[in-house]
Amino acid sequence: MAVNAMNASDVTKKVFNKEELFILDVRNEDAFADWKIEGHNFDYLNIPYFELLDGVEEIIEKLPSDKDILVVCAKEGSSVMVAEMLSDEGLDVSYLQGGMKAWSEHLEPVKVGDLNDGGELYQFVRIGKGCLSYMVISNGEAAIIDATRMTDIFLDFAEEKGATITNVFDTHLHADHISGGRTIAEKTNATYWLPPKDATEVTFEYEALEGGNVVTIGNTAIEIHALYSPGHTIGSTSFVVDEKYLMSGDILFIDSIGRPDLAGLADDWVGDLRESLYSRYRELSDELVVLPAHFMIIDELNEDGSVGEKLGKLFAENHGLNMEDENEFRRIVTENLPPQPNAYQEIRETNMGKITPEEEKQREMEIGPNRCAVR
Numbered sequence: 572m573a574v575n576a577m578n579a580s581d582v583t584k585k586v587f588n589k590e591e592l593f594i595l596d597v598r599n600e601d602a603f604a605d606w607k608i609e610g611h612n613f614d615y616l617n618i619p620y621f622e623l624l625d626g627v628e629e630i631i632e633k634l635p636s637d638k639d640i641l642v643v644c645a646k647e648g649s650s651v652m653v654a655e656m657l658s659d660e661g662l663d664v665s666y667l668q669g670g671m672k673a674w675s676e677h678l679e680p681v682k683v684g685d686l687n688d689g690g691e692l693y694q695f696v697r698i699g700k701g702c703l704s705y706m707v708i709s710n711g712e713a714a715i716i717d718a719t720r721m722t723d724i725f726l727d728f729a730e731e732k733g734a735t736i737t738n739v740f741d742t743h744l745h746a747d748h749i750s751g752g753r754t755i756a757e758k759t760n761a762t763y764w765l766p767p768k769d770a771t772e773v774t775f776e777y778e779a780l781e782g783g784n785v786v787t788i789g790n791t792a793i794e795i796h797a798l799y800s801p802g803h804t805i806g807s808t809s810f811v812v813d814e815k816y817l818m819s820g821d822i823l824f825i826d827s828i829g830r831p832d833l834a835g836l837a838d839d840w841v842g843d844l845r846e847s848l849y850s851r852y853r854e855l856s857d858e859l860v861v862l863p864a865h866f867m868i869i870d871e872l873n874e875d876g877s878v879g880e881k882l883g884k885l886f887a888e889n890h891g892l893n894m895e896d897e898n899e900f901r902r903i904v905t906e907n908l909p910p911q912p913n914a915y916q917e918i919r920e921t922n923m924g925k926i927t928p929e930e931e932k933q934r935e936m937e938i939g940p941n942r943c944a945v946r
C-alpha cells in the first residue's frame with residue numbers, strides 16, 4: 572500500500588470539523604508530554620521511534636481499524652519510515668508532512684466577519700502554537716495585527732484580496748513568538764505601530780501606539796482605536812475595531828487571562844492587569860467581540876475554527892474576570908503561572924531588534940506550546 576501524506580492544513584480542517592483521528596506520535600516521551608497535536612476527537616499513542624526500529628508488529632493491535640491513522644514526528648523523516656513499516660503490514664496510514672515543525676508554523680485564515688463599510692476581518696489561526704493574528708481589509712487597504720514570523724502568508728493573502736498593507740500593529744512586545752510585524756512593514760513600506768512603553772529598548776523606528784490614536788484603513792473610516800491596557804506587559808494595548816471587535820492582545824483570552832510575569836515583574840504588574848480587566852474593560856460595550864492574540868485550549872475554538880466571544884459573555888463566564896477579592900486575584904495570578912515560554916528572553920530580544928537569529932534558530936526558539944495565560 573502507498574503511504575499517504577497529510578499536511579498541516581488537512582489536519583487543521585479535521586480539528587475545525589471535530590473529526591476523529593488517531594495519532595501515533597513517535598517522538599520522545601518528554602517532547603510528546605510537553606506539546607502535541609490537539610483535537611476534539613483525537614486519540615493518541617506515543618511510542619518513541621527507536622522502540623520501533625526492530626518492527627511494528629507489537630503495536631499493530633493497539634491501532635484502530637475504524638479511524639484515520641496519522642504518524643507524527645519532529646521533522647517528518649521518522650514518521651515516513653514508521654508509516655512505511657505499517658503500510659507493509661497492510662495498514663492504511665498517513666504521515667504528517669514536515670512533522671511538528673510544519674505544525675508549529677501553519678496558519679489557517681478564517682473570516683471573522685464583515686465590517687460596517689464593506690470591509691472584512693480575518694483571523695489567522697496558528698493552530699499548533701495557539702497564536703492568533705488578524706487582517707483588517709477595507710477599500711483596497713489592509714492592516715495586520717500581531718503577525719507571526721511566517722510573513723509570506725500575510726503578504727500573499729493581502730495580494731489575493733487586492734489590498735495594500737498600509738499599517739502593521741503589535742499589541743505588545745511578544746515573548747512567546749517572534750513577530751513578523753517589522754519585516755512586513757519593511758517589505759510593504761507600511762507604518763509599524765508599537766506601544767512605546769514596550770519599546771524602550773528597541774533598535775528600530777516605529778510609530779508610538781498610544782491611547783487616543785485613530786488609524787483609518789481605506790477610505791471607509793474603519794477606525795482602530797488604541798485602548799491602553801497594561802498588565803501582560805507594561806505597554807499592552809488593546810484595539811477596538813469598527814466599534815465591533817476588541818483586539819485584546821494577551822490581556823484577555825476566552826478561557827483565561829494574561830500572565831503578568833514575562834518581564835519578571837509579576838508582583839508589580841498584577842495591579843495593572845486587574846485595573847485593565849476590571850476597570851478599563853468594564854467601560855466597554857458587552858457586545859464587543861473579544862479577539863485575543865492567543866488561545867490556550869482547543870475548546871476555545873468556535874464551530875468555524877475561529878476564536879472569539881462577546882465581552883459580556885466573558886464577564887459572565889471567564890473565571891479570571893470574576894474574582895471580587897483583590898488579594899485572591901493577586902494570589903491566583905502570581906501563584907498559578909505555567910512554565911515560562913521556551914527561549915522567551917531571546918524572543919524578546921529578537922522582537923526588540925537586538926539580535927537576529929538564523930531562521931532555523933528562530934524555529935527552535937519557538938518550538939512548544941504557548942504559555943501566555945494564567946492557569
